[in-house]
Amino acid sequence: DTEVTQTPKHLVMGMTNKKSLKCEQHMGHRAMYWYKQKAKKPPELMFVYSYEKLSINESVPSRFSPECPNSSLLNLHLHALQPEDSALYLCASSQGLKGTGGSIYEQYFGPGTRLTVT
């Protein structure tokens, strides 16, 4: 199984709502990532978890709260979002992280959740 699944596929939420995005993989990967992608732009890294611990937080606003309850599951909790947070949110996983010099592990991406904040 080389699949990363994400739910929901689409989400529309108001600025006062609280919602969560879910990502799951069963490849035994120990690194999981959240990316945000605006239209016609490359993905931007938000968070990286390694062995279920937050390894990288790319100065993401606190209205985005990641959680990694176990090695297969990654959540992104959303609260009090702004319309400019509307984007495609992509999850990915890889076997691990390399410490220096760059990632030698292939990343597997989920299909994404298209989020619209009204």
Next chain:
Amino acid sequence: KNEVEQSPQNLTAQEGEFITINCSYSVGISALHWLQQHPGGGIVSLFMLSSGKKKHGRLIATINIQEKHSSLHITASHPRDSAVYICAVGNQFYFGTGTSLTVIP
């Protein structure tokens, strides 16, 4: 300054043409990744390479670590190759700006 530069940004080709997309980077790396993103969002990893050349079907990727440059070639292009092609480097996956390819029948 973006650590990863791609060219061209947009490319339109006739079916059957040979296509080259270039990627230059400024950071030291162990490996470079080429990714494909179709309209609708899904990203697929095409290649991960740290030296030389890799081939998969009609796709060929090359890298020159000394010159910090990689190319992705598509031979005998087909309309189903139409997608955005992205190179990515580094531990935190610095992404290039992407090349939007359209192959016309």
